[in-house]
Amino acid sequence: MADYWHVILITFVGFVALAALLLVPVWRFLSREEETAEGFSEAVGADQRGAPPAWLDQLSGEEDSASRESSAGPSA
Secondary structure, three states, X not given: OHHHHHHHHHHHHHHHHHHHHHHHHHHHHXXXXXXXXXXXXXXXXXXXXXXXXXXXXXXXXXXXXHHHHHHHXXXX
């Protein structure tokens, strides 16, 4: 049994390296998706509260007033 310790160690280190190689990209992907989902949830929440969409802040002049009128919906 004493002659096999280096095989066991190499196998263990290889297994850990392979697991990291496969799981780190999945973890990074899920982190990016979570950030995207949080941004989407904030946008939907703002829309449900009746706040104007964030992209309207980037418009200027005539585009701004026309877009605000169309996004406000029908006036009663």
